[in-house]
Amino acid sequence: MKLSDGPNGARGGTFDHGKPAACVSLAASWDSELAVRIGKGMAEDATTNGVRLLLGPTVCLHRRPTGGRNFESFSEDPFLTGKLASKYIEGLQSKGIGAAVKHFAANEQETHRFTIDRHVSERALREIYLKPFEIAVKAADPWAIMTSYNLLNGSYVDENKHLLTGLLREQWGGFQGLIMSDWGSVHSTSASLNAGHDLEMPGPGYYTRRRLPILCRLSRLFPEPIIPPESSIDRPEHRQLIRQAGADGMxxxxxxxxxxxxxxxxxxxxxxxxxxxxxxxxxxxxxxxxxxxxxxxxxxxxxxxxxxxxxxxEGARTWRIFPPLQKYDDEKQPGHTMRVFSSDSPEQCTTSRIYKLWYQSVGVPGIKRITVTGTFRPRASASIISVSIRWETQRFILNDEKVFEDMRPTADLIARNKIGMIL
Known part of the structure; x- marks a missing residue:
């Protein structure tokens, strides 16, 4: 079963060089029927990409104007968010594409999102932060709920039995869908499974590895278990719908x-x-x-x-993060050459080309060392190059000269198992 990110459009299987998809902005339209039409359009795009489960909508609230993911959420109002999200899910799932509502729960900030412990009173939690999820679950019956990275009142969400079993499975009418993790947001084996968590992503899981009956139930919804190749269809009706959604939200x-x-x-x-x-x-x-x-x-x-x-x-140029040193790999192709070593032997490695040095799974267990090489030609002369590398111990070499090194292991589970925000 193929999954795809999808809050703003069904992107497909890759971050870079993927098939074109429609991009929408529902924003402040206050139009529930428009949300249904957007959901149906997203389902049509997902189908052309061979996707069965769309990782969206995002129903976390706007806590502040500068929130890092406000653009893919609905509103600061929990009732409006829940109602619009329900209609979006209704349209999406009416075309046979599942929705994975995210990020459950209290994931309203991006700063320290992997490790922050959100302390929220039970009343505020139920009336504000959980309300969009509750409305969507009861009204639209989404196929899946995606858990967030953060802790909530002292425990990671994937280990929070009060949330996953007490509220979601029992108090909200017996949710029967899949409870899945965000990429790398499972933190244990027994605590997560006992709390009611179903699926660790990405697979194969680091903590939990088991075949789940719920996935078997979902698979029966598809007449053909074959994943078709991705394609792109530029539909005039989608362009008109996107234009209307953008205008109505202004x-x-x-x-x-x-x-x-x-x-x-x-x-x-x-x-x-x-x-x-x-x-x-x-x-x-x-x-x-x-x-x-x-x-x-x-x-x-x-x-x-x-x-x-x-x-x-242009005015003053500001950077949230420095642009990547992304040009050509060892074969003069766009991207970088990544080599993953599972032993100390320089010959025994897995080689692949990556288009962007960004948060991604390296896909190989028992890693000893990773090297990423490529060619970068700056547009202008410069005397300073700022580098940020994050994967266990780290070293940066430019023109055979070591310019950066940090041999301190990280305690961050995400950084230990992923390459993240490199260069």
């Missing part, structure tokens, strides 16, 4: 008579900031290779018919 807070712009009175327009970059969606699990990419800098000339001067200035 809210004009104030207009002092400037809008709409009167083209016959315009002489010049200044575009500032990221106007030359396509920002149709966020990153991480919401990243989608959109069918049609257009920037404001290109869109304005298409919309303006008169003789209007278009001016542009």
């Amino acid at each position: 809210v004009l807070l104030k207009n002092s008579g400037i809008l709409p712009l009167k083209e016959n009175e315009l002489k010049s327009i200044a575009l500032l900031g990221f106007a030359k970059e396509y920002l149709g969606h966020g990153g991480g699990s919401a990243a989608v290779n959109s069918q049609r990419k257009i920037t404001p800098f290109k869109a304005f000339p298409e919309a303006l018919k008169g003789d209007v001067e278009l001016r542009y200035a």
Whole structure:
């Protein structure tokens, strides 16, 4: 059974160089029927990618305007979020594609999301943070719930029997779907299984490895167990739906008579900031290779018919994370060459090409050493290169010269088993 990230679009099996997919922004439409149509459109995209279970929607709330994943959630209001999410799930599952509602629970911040312990009172938990999940479970019966990384009131969510069994399985009407983990969010064997957790991802599990009857039940829903190859269909009706969803979600807070712009009175327009970059969606699990990419800098000339001067200035450039040193691997192909060694022998290794040095499973047990090599040519001369490597002990070599080393092992389970945010 194939799964795919899907809060903003059914991306498919890879983060990079994947098949194009529709990208949506439901935002503040307050339109439940539009959410149903979006869900159906997402199901059609998922089907073309051979996907059976979409990892979404995200129903965690907006705690602050700068929240790292606000763009893939619905709202700061638990009732509105639950209602819209239920309709989204209804549309998605009506086409035979399952929904995995995430991230359960109290995962409203990205800072220290792997290790933070959220202390929330029972009343606030039920009335605010769990309410969207409860509404979605009772109204839409999603196929799956995905657990989060964080601790909640002293215990990891995957080990929290009060949440997984007490509330989800018993108090909320007997949820019969799959309880699965986020990638690397299982922290034990017995405690997790005894709490009611079903599936550790990614597989094969580090802590739990067993065949689950619930997966067998899900598999019977598919007439053909074969996963078809990914494809991409640019549907005109999807483009129209995305445009409507984006427009209906816009809210004009104030207009002092400037809008709409009167083209016959315009002489010049200044575009500032990221106007030359396509920002149709966020990153991480919401990243989608959109069918049609257009920037404001290109869109304005298409919309303006008169003789209007278009001016542009980027302004101050800020980076949330440094851009990757991503160019060519050892074979001069886009990406990097990664070699995973399970022994001390330099000949015994698994070699693969990776397109981006980003959070991913290395897929090999008993790792002794990992090397990542490639070629990078900077666009301009520079005297400083900032490097961040995270996997157990670490060393960075540039032109055969060691420029960075940290031999201190990490206690972070995610970092121990994954390559994350490298370069």
